[in-house]
Amino acid sequence: MHSQDRTGLAIILSLIALTLFDGMGLIIKHLSKDYSATELAVWRNLFGLFPTLIALWSSRTWRTSGTTLKIRQWKLALLRGAIVTFAQLSFYISLGVMAFATASTISYSTALFTTAFAIPILGERVGWIRWSAVLIGFLGVIMVIQPGAEGFSSYALFPLAAAVFYALVGVTARLFDDDVPSTVVNLYSSFSSIIGAVLITYFWTGFHKITSASDMAWIVLMGVLGGTAVLLLVISYRMTEQSNLAPFSYFGIPLSFVLGWLFFNEAPWSTLFPGGILIVAGGLLIVWRERSQDKRKGA
Numbered sequence: 548m549h550s551q552d553r554t555g556l557a558i559i560l561s562l563i564a565l566t567l568f569d570g571m572g573l574i575i576k577h578l579s580k581d582y583s584a585t586e587l588a589v590w591r592n593l594f595g596l597f598p599t600l601i602a603l604w605s606s607r608t609w610r611t612s613g614t615t616l617k618i619r620q621w622k623l624a625l626l627r628g629a630i631v632t633f634a635q636l637s638f639y640i641s642l643g644v645m646a647f648a649t650a651s652t653i654s655y656s657t658a659l660f661t662t663a664f665a666i667p668i669l670g671e672r673v674g675w676i677r678w679s680a681v682l683i684g685f686l687g688v689i690m691v692i693q694p695g696a697e698g699f700s701s702y703a704l705f706p707l708a709a710a711v712f713y714a715l716v717g718v719t720a721r722l723f724d725d726d727v728p729s730t731v732v733n734l735y736s737s738f739s740s741i742i743g744a745v746l747i748t749y750f751w752t753g754f755h756k757i758t759s760a761s762d763m764a765w766i767v768l769m770g771v772l773g774g775t776a777v778l779l780l781v782i783s784y785r786m787t788e789q790s791n792l793a794p795f796s797y798f799g800i801p802l803s804f805v806l807g808w809l810f811f812n813e814a815p816w817s818t819l820f821p822g823g824i825l826i827v828a829g830g831l832l833i834v835w836r837e838r839s840q841d842k843r844k845g846a
Contacts, residue, residue, distance in 0.1 A: 557786035558795055560779045565799040567776035569806055572642055572651065574769040576811065578762065579643030583752035587769070588635040588744040592737050594770020598778045599737060603730040618727050621735060627716050628739025634712030635740070636747065641705035646815045647807035652800050652823045653691055653706035658830040659684040660714035668718050676836045684829020690822030729781040737774075797827045 575587055603609055618624060641650040659681045665671040692703040716736075723732055748754060757763050800823055807813040 553786045557783040560783040560786075561795055562798060564776040564779035564783065565796065566802065567772045567779070569651070569799060569803050571769050571772040571776065572647065572803070573806055573810055574765050574772070575639050576642045576647055578765055578769070579639070581758075581762070582755055583748065584636055584639035584643060585744055585748040585752050586754050587639050587766075588632060589741060589748055589754075590766045591635065591770050591773050592631075592740045592744060594767050595774030595777070596734075596737050596741075597771060598774035599730055599733050602778050603728070603734065606728060606730060609728050609730070616731060616734070618723070618731060618735070620723055620727075623719060623722060624732050624735030625739040627719055627732075628736035629743050630712050630715050630719075631736055631740045632743035632747070634709045634716065635744070637705045637712065638709035641702060641709065644702045645700070645706070646813040646818070647811055648800070648804040648813060649691065649703075649815050649818050650706045651803035651807075652819055652826065653688060653703065654710050654713070655797060655800055655830070656684055656688045656707065656826055657710045657713045657717065658796075658833055659688075659826075660711050661717050662833055664714055664718045669721060674836075677833055680829045680832035680836065682829075683832065684826050687822040687825025687827075687829060690825065691818060693818070730778075733777065733781065797830060800827065 571591070575584075575591075578587060638650070638654055641653075662673060662677055662681050666673055688707065692707065720732070757766065800819075804814075804819065807815075
């Protein structure tokens with residue numbers, strides 16, 4: 548397959564993944580009135596294991612390497628799972644108490660924090676253009692959160708915390724050895740996330756009895772959608788450079804707005820704009836800078 552064809556397919560897969568993520572978010576918002584964010588995180592990670600296990604078992608590379616699950620950086624993999632637990636908890640809480648599009652838009656500030664974390668964790672040098680992009684995007688976050696405004700809610704800090712945690716997960720993924728399959732790393736993280744979510748749920752909210760078959764079906768679908776979305780993103784990022792996919796990640800913002808309007812009759816125009824536009828602008832400026840640097844290195 549030509550590189551252009553692979554990039555096109557990777558973009559399609561990433562867009563499908565974003566759609567699945569939003570579908571998962573809709574289900575979480577629907578279930579949050581009866582189940583806590585912590586127990587939803589447990590079910591999300593548990594049933595999200597199935598797509599990962601299927602992908603791992605069908606991986607030719609993993610089979611030829613001896614079907615081993617041992618990795619040198621297993622402690623880091625488990626730590627990433629713990630971080631994922633707090634990211635999910637923060638985001639799921641926000642989905643239960645905020646407009647769907649607002650929580651999703653704030654969470655898209657992940658790219659801004661990824662740039663900031665790349666300095667101490669990866670030792671990257673970040674110039675004034677990327678720092679300007681971070682500041683532009685963060686200004687957009689502040690405009691969406693609206694601190695000090697009459698309608699400000701401290702719950703708006705939860706999707707922001709989720710963005711910070713997800714950025715940590717993304718940056719630390721680049722610390723693993725190149726020969727370690729992404730599905731194995733994801734398996735470690737998922738296992739750690741399940742343990743973390745179970746412990747938090749047990750000592751904080753407790754588990755609620757699943758009262759109906761329809762709730763059970765929604766819970767299973769939530770986990771499968773989330774697990775499949777992660778899997779598709781992993782595949783797409785291995786097919787092309789991340790900078791080719793990053794601009795399309797912001798497709799999730801208008802999609803979440805439409806879905807929130809269709810399913811929950813939410814239309815938070817005044818909250819999202821123009822802050823949401825600045826978040827996208829900051830993220831795209833970071834992408835443009837990274838792509839221009841890559842082209843310069845390859846010249």
